[in-house]
Amino acid sequence: MPSSALLRPLALVATVGLLAGSARRSDPVGVYAVVDKVVLEPDATNPKFIQIWGVFALSDGRSGNGYNPAQRGFLYYAVNEKNRTATLAEWSDLEAVAGTEKPIGFGARYDQNGNGRVRRAGETLNPNPDPYPLGVGVVKMPAMWTQPGTERELAAVPMPLTPADGAVVPAGPIRLVTRNTRLAKVQYVFQLVAPGSQRVHSDPIAAGDAQTAWTPPMQLRSGETYTWLVWVTDGTWRGQAASVQFRAGQ
Secondary structure (H helix, E strand, O other): OOOOOOOEEHHHOOHHHHOOOOOOOOOOOOEEEEEEEEEEEOOOOOOOEEEEEEEEEEEOOOOOOOEOOOEEEEEEEEOOOOOHHHHHHHHHHHHHHOOOOOEEEEOOOOOOOOOOOOEOOOOOOOOOOEEOOOOOOOEEOOOOOOOOOHHHHHHOOOEEEEOOOOOEEOOEOOOEEEEOOOOOOOEEEEEEEOHHHOEEEOOOEEOOOOEEEEOOOOOEOOOOEEEEEEEEEOOOOEOOOEEEEEEEOO
């Protein structure tokens, strides 16, 4: 895959549009993200598709600086044949930042095809990936995790570990485990939702060492599908929840 010089500071684009109280102008970025990993298909030598895993805030497509709530999952794109070289260069940049926990932006707010959609971790891939949105290139943004705005929203979405999306687990008691976020001085709230909208949730739980866990007072029933959610709070502010669906087996 070709090397790329596209990665550049977001200050050249629209940093001011992300900070509360700043003077605002139209933000052209289509997707803000923290990328966990990148999967190239069918291989890295001649990729046709890309899975970008992490946390994403996609633009609402309207004029200004509006972004949809941050979501954890993956984006699935095909090479943009309008400019294959630029597409592969940006994919190389995305590979370079994967796993660094550095927030970046890419895509285009006004791309006529949009910026795709965030897919659930347990979702089966289909043969219709979204076209990769060429726009501003891959741009850096300041890692101001404590400030209000998109940066903190991206950082605030936990990573559910156990059970994973789409998992089948034994009926009976269940222990929910999440990886902690980068945010300091936050607590974790868990919720387990059963069929029929029966639900239980935890009180705010102090962060554990790298991971935080909770055992809900609900027994899983064989053959039923459940959803569990986890979010962070500092007592005055709540981050977006990450959600997982799983099924209880025998």
